[in-house]
Amino acid sequence: MERGALAGGSAAAEVAGPAPTAALAEEERESCAGLWELPVERCERRPECGRCGRPQKVCLCPFLPVHPLKVSTCLYIIQHPAEESRVLRTVPLLVACLPPDKCKVLIGRRFSEDRYPELAAVCRNPSTLILYPGAEATNLEEIALMPSSPSVMIIIDGTWSQAKDIFYKNSLFRLPKQVQLKTNISSQYVIRTQPTNTCLSTLECAAVALTIMEKNKSIQEQCCFTLDFQG
Numbered sequence: 650m651e652r653g654a655l656a657g658g659s660a661a662a663e664v665a666g667p668a669p670t671a672a673l674a675e676e677e678r679e680s681c682a683g684l685w686e687l688p689v690e691r692c693e694r695r696p697e698c699g700r701c702g703r704p705q706k707v708c709l710c711p712f713l714p715v716h717p718l719k720v721s722t723c724l725y726i727i728q729h730p731a732e733e734s735r736v737l738r739t740v741p742l743l744v745a746c747l748p749p750d751k752c753k754v755l756i757g758r759r760f761s762e763d764r765y766p767e768l769a770a771v772c773r774n775p776s777t778l779i780l781y782p783g784a785e786a787t788n789l790e791e792i793a794l795m796p797s798s799p800s801v802m803i804i805i806d807g808t809w810s811q812a813k814d815i816f817y818k819n820s821l822f823r824l825p826k827q828v829q830l831k832t833n834i835s836s837q838y839v840i841r842t843q844p845t846n847t848c849l850s851t852l853e854c855a856a857v858a859l860t861i862m863e864k865n866k867s868i869q870e871q872c873c874f875t876l877d878f879q880g
């Protein structure tokens with residue numbers, strides 16, 4: 650399985666975001682959103698591995714990095730509550746790959762300054778980025794070229810419509826600098842479950858973002874290695 654596709658090609662395809670021409674992007678987004686919103690199988694009875702979140706029979710821990718990856722960027726994953734119960738969720742794998750102090754998961758739809766003072770402080774910090782594609786977003790590759798790289802990134806985990814709802818209805822999330830991934834990488838993971846392979850799983854988005862910010866291609870390989878074994 651070929652990995653590290655980030656290095657090749659012309660970066661023409663925009664990942665997990667609207668294409669420059671709005672009509673096409675909207676169509677793509679709608680088809681993605683529709684699929685994500687299909688009812689998903691829930692694992693109510695199968696015992697799950699506490700680390701990777703997979704059913705024990707298909708535990709992916711042997712394929713995860715032995716030691717947490719050394720990164721200087723801290724990720725805040727904002728997870729829609731519906732995403733937590735999906736079978737094909739990838740955030741537990743991401744959490745298992747990173748040191749506990751570098752990956753924080755907050756579950757919810759609304760994040761007020763009163764209830765989430767720590768998150769509010771993070772959002773107000775000028776070195777924080779939020780990964781959410783759109784016309785206002787800067788390509789992460791450009792940010793990473795700056796002498797002092799930002800140290801915190803917020804990523805929203807959910808379907809397109811869930812992420813849109815979270816982004817636009819929480820004013821805190823419009824404080825950080827908005828960035829997007831612009832690359833021709835294809836998803837290894839969602840290729841089987843989505844009509845377009847330009848929609849990346851949250852694990853892949855995070856791994857690509859970390860690879861760019863940390864300037865270390867092995868991050869993506871190590872984080873996404875487990876996706877080869879998902880089925």
Ligand SMILES: [Zn+2]
Nearest residue numbers: 698701708710
């Ligand atoms: Zn496991």
